[in-house]
Amino acid sequence: MGQLVKGTWQDGWYDTDATGGHFVRDTARFRNWITPNGEPGPSGAGGFAAESGRYHLYVSYACPWAHRTLIFRALKGLSPHIGISVVHPDMLSEGWTFATGFPGTTGDDLHGLSFLRDIYIRARPDASGRVTVPVLWDRAQNTIASNESAEIIRMFNTAFDDLTGNRDDYAPTSLRREIDRINARIYSDVNNGVYKAGFATTQTAYDDAVTALFETLDWLEARLTYNRYLLGTHLTEADWRLFTTLARFDAVYHGHFKCSRTRLVEFPNLWAYTRELYQWPGVAETVHFDHISRHYHYSHATINPNRIVPVPPCTDWTIPHARDHLLAA
Template sequence: MGLLVDGQWHDRWDYTNEHGKFERWVTGFRNWITPDGSPGPSGEGGFPAEANRYHLYVSYACPWAHRTLIFRALKGLEDIIGVSVVHPEMLSDGWTFDRDFAGATGDDLYDLPFLRDIYLKVDPGMSGRVTVPVLWDKQRETIVSNESAEIIRMLNSAFDGVTGNHDDYWPEELREAIEPVNERIYDTVNNGVYKAGFATSQKAYEEAVGPLFETLDWIEERLSSRRYLMGDRITEADWRLFTTLIRFDQVYECHFKCNKRRIVDYPSIWGYTRELYQWPGVADTVHFDHIKRHYYYSHDMINPERIIPVGPDLDLMAPHGRDRLAAA
């Protein structure tokens, strides 16, 4: 759980401020893949959508990296964008490419030992966090982006001309409505579980866990009358929420003390979670062994004995019943 300072690795924890509040670092690579390589909304151009040019570095445990794996599956990009999977344990060396855990692939491109080495290939004097996901350009040997919210939008449309898959999870007519939903869910749910779990004061914890459950209550009400967050059409807002929901009862409820209610206690959210899990290709992106190993083993400041719970047993393949809902 460290960071790079002037190219040197430092094993230290400084995610919380003087008030005990968790503060997430801002990602540093914000280029875009576009169909013709023209510049995107940020960064520089020169990253055209081409088969077998790009590679994803991910953790199966990380909800932010999980977003990109879902979009890779939804958009039929498995054969043209490769993936390397880090070891689920994030200890004194941060993310590693150790292979002694089922599903951890090592570094398929360079056979490097640590994820930080990928960052140092771009900038040997880099300072900052070493995070997943990383979208890597094999031709230019550089990082395109390490911002998951932007990577999924690239995967949503940039390669449509390559694959012929034109499924659109960020439709133009819904973008204005999607943004406030994304913003609330990111702040209070996606990031909210971390703000609760990593809080080092009672006040900081309660300031995080209150809005978390207020938003889950709001989502439950919203999903009671519509199939997806935006109505009858599934969008990126749903997939961004899903990666937190699928981890909630397995990890966040216990490990991060988000135990006011479980996801299985919300009838609409629980059915919705099962539907998204059962979506073609999505279940294969969910690896509970990596998820539980990462959180319960890596965070010894929360779980010093590193005991990994055996449960809960959840039937994610049970009928979801969501198809009965009409458009809002």
């Protein structure tokens, strides 16, 4: 765990003293958009056109933010067009590394570098901030196109449609306002909420985070009683953004991050809903529970100083979800 300061690596855990024990997430610093013809997107510079083989995705199988991009790469048929490199699940004093001593790791297939921070420095020699995944690298401009997962999945959703012929739309314009509204609550209370609980260093900060987390999970459980997906019968980006947190919940967040009031498997609707998404074609292959458990329990020495990786829960993700009847609701 650490960060870059003007191109120099500095090891160090999150400083919560100035925030009253609350965890505050760093913001993404590369915010360019890939568009069909390279025109500028909502932020950043133009010139990032959707082309086969041009972009390379750096991910951790453990990270829920990177997992979003792997899911959209699979859903949208982008695997033949966008390569990936997978970091080692251990994120220690050197940050994310390209060590290959764990099943599923690949090393840096593009540049042959040793550390993910080297990718950031290659793009911007004086880079500052946390070195995070995902990273979407542009071979043509030799730089990072984006390291903001929410924006990468929006690009993957439509930018390459003319290339792939896959026009499945997980953020249709007609639903965008409601998707964004739901995303905002889920991000604050669930996606980031588990981290706010797990990384809290005061009781008050923890109580605030875990209360908001389970209030929102209860709200989602009720919402899914009569809705097949978060927006009814239309599977959207909001579902996939929620899924990557739910998939990790019982394995790591429930115990390791002290989100212990209720396990996912004890929410009848949320558990069936999560299984359906896991069983969606191409999605199960993006879920790597060995990387997930190893990363969280081994990397966070401030939470788990002995780095004991627990036996995972016995969970059958292939049980039929039995939610087909809700399509007619």
